[in-house]
Amino acid sequence: MSAVYGLYPDGHAAQQAVNRLRAAGVADRDITILSARPMEEFEFGQRDRQTWMWWFASFGGLLGMAAGYGLSWLTETSWAIDVGGLPTFAWWPNLIVMFELTMLGAILAAVLTLVVSALLPTRGQTLYDPEVSEGQILVGVERPGEARLADLEQALSAPPGARVKQSP
Amino acid sequence: MTPATGTRINDDLTRPLLLTSWRFYLLVAFFGAFVAAGLAAWFSQIFFGIGIAGIRWPVYWGFYVTNFVFWIGISHAGTLISAILRLVDAGWRRPVTRCAEVITVFALMIGALFPIIHLGRPWLAFWLFPYPSERLIWPNFRSPLVWDFFAINTYLTGSILFLLLPMIPDFAVVRDRSTGLRHRIYRLLALGWRGTPKQWHRLETAMQIMAIAILPVAVSVHTIVSFDFSMAPVPMWQSTIFGPYFVAGAIFSGIAALIIAMAALRRFLQLEEYLRPIHFDNLGKLLLMMALIWGYFVFNERLVTYYGNEPAEMTVFWRTQRQSFAPLHWTMIACNFLVPLVLMGIRRFRTIGGCVVASFAVIVGMWLERFLIIVPSLGAKYLPYSFGIYRPQPVEIIITAATFAAMGLLYVLFAKVIPIISIWELKAGEHTPSAAARALDEERLGKVRP
Numbered sequence: 001m002s003a004v005y006g007l008y009p010d011g012h013a014a015q016q017a018v019n020r021l022r023a024a025g026v027a028d029r030d031i032t033i034l035s036a037r038p039m040e041e042f043e044f045g046q047r048d049r050q051t052w053m054w055w056f057a058s059f060g061g062l063l064g065m066a067a068g069y070g071l072s073w074l075t076e077t078s079w080a081i082d083v084g085g086l087p088t089f090a091w092w093p094n095l096i097v098m099f100e101l102t103m104l105g106a107i108l109a110a111v112l113t114l115v116v117s118a119l120l121p122t123r124g125q126t127l128y129d130p131e132v133s134e135g136q137i138l139v140g141v142e143r144p145g146e147a148r149l150a151d152l153e154q155a156l157s158a159p160p161g162a163r164v165k166q167s168p
Numbered sequence: 169m170t171p172a173t174g175t176r177i178n179d180d181l182t183r184p185l186l187l188t189s190w191r192f193y194l195l196v197a198f199f200g201a202f203v204a205a206g207l208a209a210w211f212s213q214i215f216f217g218i219g220i221a222g223i224r225w226p227v228y229w230g231f232y233v234t235n236f237v238f239w240i241g242i243s244h245a246g247t248l249i250s251a252i253l254r255l256v257d258a259g260w261r262r263p264v265t266r267c268a269e270v271i272t273v274f275a276l277m278i279g280a281l282f283p284i285i286h287l288g289r290p291w292l293a294f295w296l297f298p299y300p301s302e303r304l305i306w307p308n309f310r311s312p313l314v315w316d317f318f319a320i321n322t323y324l325t326g327s328i329l330f331l332l333l334p335m336i337p338d339f340a341v342v343r344d345r346s347t348g349l350r351h352r353i354y355r356l357l358a359l360g361w362r363g364t365p366k367q368w369h370r371l372e373t374a375m376q377i378m379a380i381a382i383l384p385v386a387v388s389v390h391t392i393v394s395f396d397f398s399m400a401p402v403p404m405w406q407s408t409i410f411g412p413y414f415v416a417g418a419i420f421s422g423i424a425a426l427i428i429a430m431a432a433l434r435r436f437l438q439l440e441e442y443l444r445p446i447h448f449d450n451l452g453k454l455l456l457m458m459a460l461i462w463g464y465f466v467f468n469e470r471l472v473t474y475y476g477n478e479p480a481e482m483t484v485f486w487r488t489q490r491q492s493f494a495p496l497h498w499t500m501i502a503c504n505f506l507v508p509l510v511l512m513g514i515r516r517f518r519t520i521g522g523c524v525v526a527s528f529a530v531i532v533g534m535w536l537e538r539f540l541i542i543v544p545s546l547g548a549k550y551l552p553y554s555f556g557i558y559r560p561q562p563v564e565i566i567i568t569a570a571t572f573a574a575m576g577l578l579y580v581l582f583a584k585v586i587p588i589i590s591i592w593e594l595k596a597g598e599h600t601p602s603a604a605a606r607a608l609d610e611e612r613l614g615k616v617r618p
Binding site for chain 2: 032033034035036037038039040044045046047048049051053054057061071072074075076078079081083086090093094096097099100101103104106107108110111113114115117118119120127128130132133134135
């Protein structure tokens with residue numbers, strides 16, 4: 001058996017299940033919680049909130065700005081053309097290209113961080129139930145071990161409306 | 169009306185994906201016929217040369233550049249409006265955002281096509297791109313046309329990602345509800361989405377960052393499009409208000425396009441419970457506000473030109489006020505100002521039907537506005553020897569009509585394969601998470617609500 005889990009109709013029941021699993025000695029990192037919408041109004045929905053995404057986006061923006069500066073400088077100095085008396089490397093018009101690439105860098109870095117930090121790591125995890133899409137909240141433990149199975153099932157089945165399942 | 173439950177939301181919003189009615193084929197055939205005609209017209213222009221279009225000295229920018237500016241303006245319907253509503257956490261945005269973001273992506277694609285159509289020799293379009301050729305000649309980075317390249321591509325890339333990211337959880341819903349090949353496709357698209365708290369937090373943070381980044385980009389795009397005009401020494405083009413004037417017009421036409429799209433979706437996909445009169449009422453108020461802002465800019469532009477009394481500018485001014493272009497000018501004023509003012513200003517008329525009528529008027533008026541900025545000025549540049557007349561030819565009219573059909577076709581196809589309303593955001597809205605989160609924050613901060 002690879003996992004034991006409960007399906008709950010609302011966040012309150014899911015919160016109770018999480019609390020009971022903790023009381024049974026399961027560490028937070030071993031508890032899987034899946035929902036069809038963000039559950040920020042519950043304590044379990046606040047897990048894994050810390051992220052470096054803002055910093056990565058800022059760094060991506062800086063990289064984009066540097067790319068914009070480099071591209072403008074390279075193109076304008078490699079073949080100097082007189083444009084209405086502007087300097088060969090004119091700051092005002094180049095700010096536009098630098099701005100656009102700054103924003104592009106920030107956007108791409110944010111998306112890349114999302115993919116790397118939240119989507120790729122789930123590839124190895126298998127616990128899932130299609131009923132999550134229908135609004136059920138899944139709380140479970142992967143690879144629980146036979147010795148703890150009864151305790152975990154008891155903890156998961158206690159909240160109202162719980163339906164406990166095992167995945168083979 | 170009772171609020172929709174999670175399962176019913178899934179049923180209602182995935183139904184168009186899983187069931188195909190005759191209406192779908194009818195709409196695809198209808199729009200597809202126009203698009204096919206447009207493609208045939210374009211190929212004929214490529215085959216016979218740009219001479220079969222009406223653009224010739226001194227009016228080198230006609231319908232094609234009008235359409236370019238118009239569609240880039242329409243693109244402000246989505247990402248800009250959606251980003252603003254996300255950042256201010258407007259609860260009523262939830263059923264609206266995706267309908268709007270889709271318009272942005274398709275309108276940008278259509279708009280970006282026009283410079284290529286306008287080239288006449290589209291196979292040379294790559295000359296516009298900044299690539300190191302063997303001659304070591306780069307595009308001129310001090311030209312607004314190169315700024316257009318960067319701005320439009322940044323906006324298009326950002327808008328596609330802004331549209332795609334919140335789709336991932338909805339792909340997972342369709343994945344769980346479908347079978348066979350469709351299941352395999354949506355499983356790939358869902359990128360392994362399961363709905364862990366970490367995934368939700370990362371998604372929402374990414375959306376927040378993108379909303380903040382995309383807002384100035386959206387403003388910059390139409391400002392830069394306005395620079396295509398205001399950087400040129402052409403009467404009534406060299407104006408410092410062109411940037412905000414174009415941005416205001418873009419948002420104005422974007423809201424109108426969004427209202428029309430939402431009304432069509434509501435009717436054809438039976439989404440009355442999700443796209444409710446309150447959404448149209450709110451968008452109608454926005455339309456009214458933008459009509460007033462647009463009117464302010466037009467008054468500003470006209471009064472300053474009139475007061476300045478510069479001969480070349482006054483030639484263009486009178487052409488639009490009293491002479492050959494006057495019928496188009498006053499139609500524009502009626503469509504963009506008077507009709508929205510009456511229909512959206514009087515509460516009794518601010519119904520779904522009233523919003524749609526006003527929006528159609530605005531779409532017509534904004535297209536005319538773009539046309540009237542371009543053609544009268546180019547046809548009357550300073551010295552009378554360079555005056556000229558522009559007569560649009562059938563190829564330009566057919567291509568113009570085809571782009572509206574292309575918008576319709578792309579929208580119908582999109583709604584067939586992707587939930588047109590964000591399922592997870594709608595579910596989240598049912599539970600008013602922002603209010604609950606605020607309550608949680610207050611609890612954490614030790615505040616007691618009265």
